[in-house]
Amino acid sequence: xxxxxxxxxxxxxxxxxxxxxxxxxxxxxxxxxxxxxxxxxxxxxxxxxxxxxxxxxxxxxxxxxxxxxxxxxxxxxxxxxxxxxxxxxxxxxxxxxxxxxxxxxxxxxxxxxxx
Amino acid sequence: xxxxxxxxxxxxxxxxxxxxxxxxxxxxxxxxxxxxxxxxxxxxxxxxxxxxxxxxxxxxxxxxxxxxxxxxxxxxxxxxxxxxxxxxxxxxxxxxxxxxxxxxxxxxxxx
Numbered sequence: 001x002x003x004x005x006x007x008x009x010x011x012x013x014x015x016x017x018x019x020x021x022x023x024x025x026x027x028x029x030x031x032x033x034x035x036x037x038x039x040x041x042x043x044x045x046x047x048x049x050x051x052x053x054x055x056x057x058x059x060x061x062x063x064x065x066x067x068x069x070x071x072x073x074x075x076x077x078x079x080x081x082x083x084x085x086x087x088x089x090x091x092x093x094x095x096x097x098x099x100x101x102x103x104x105x106x107x108x109x110x111x112x113x114x115x
Numbered sequence: 116x117x118x119x120x121x122x123x124x125x126x127x128x129x130x131x132x133x134x135x136x137x138x139x140x141x142x143x144x145x146x147x148x149x150x151x152x153x154x155x156x157x158x159x160x161x162x163x164x165x166x167x168x169x170x171x172x173x174x175x176x177x178x179x180x181x182x183x184x185x186x187x188x189x190x191x192x193x194x195x196x197x198x199x200x201x202x203x204x205x206x207x208x209x210x211x212x213x214x215x216x217x218x219x220x221x222x223x224x225x226x
Contacts, residue, residue: 001152001159010144016137024141027127029164035126037205041117047146048194052206077165077206079196088154089169089192095154098147 003029013098036077046084053078153194163201170195 003025011021032050035042042050057073087094120142128138149159149167159167169192177188198206 001157003161006145006148006159006161009148010141013148014140014144016141020133020137021141021145023131024127024133024138025145027131027138028123028142028145029161031123031126031130033164033202033205035118035123036202039116042119042123043117044120044123044146047150075206077196077198077202079165079167079194081194085150085153085194088150089194092154095151098151 033077044082046082048082048085049080051078051080052076161199163199165199165202166197168195168197169193 003022007018007022007025010016010025011018014021032042036050036052039052041052044050052075055074055076058071060069060071061067062069081089124135124139124142127133127142128135131138153159153167153169156169158169161167172191172193174190175188177186178184179186
């Protein structure tokens with residue numbers, strides 16, 4: 001799924017315009033990247049933790065030629081899922097009902113109630 | 116330095132000139148949608164940011180490190196994240212995206 005679909009879904013559920021949601025989601029993703037590049041760790045309760053970690057320098061190998069290639073130390077963004085997200089993914093039955101009044105019929109595995 | 120959702124909301128609200136309440140609701144809603152659909156096995160590709168995906172880790176025989184007992188570890192599903200292009204560039208410290216132009220620094224062959 002893509003950012004576009006996320007925007008549509010959130011807009012529909014909350015009653016904001018797609019434009020408003022799009023601006024906030026983009027702004028949030030940009031802010032997360034900015035925080036990480038400033039060296040900050042970001043903890044989104046129930047969702048997870050974004051953090052920058054260093055990967056040590058190592059000797060790599062060109063798989064084609066077998067040649068040894070030095071790889072310098074580098075920083076990478078990592079994500080560690082939080083407690084709730086881990087549980088939901090392991091057992092979707094643990095998902096709480098949507099916290100919004102409108103049912104989101106195209107989400108979740110539960111079959112839509114027949115009207 | 117750990118930033119929380121609250122601080123993220125304030126930062127985004129200030130940047131966009133929107134109320135913290137609106138920004139908080141939308142951010143909350145977005146993470147909620149992502150969590151729910153990941154639980155459902157969906158893959159999320161947020162351009163420039165990264166990809167969230169659920170992977171299945173096979174069951175294996177683990178070992179209690181204290182006693183050395185063998186313990187079966189059942190198959191489980193985990194969320195993985197792979198940073199996207201912009202994220203990699205900004206975090207990795209590679210400020211410029213363009214590859215270093217192989218500049219022959221003043222060493223013009225003497226002819």
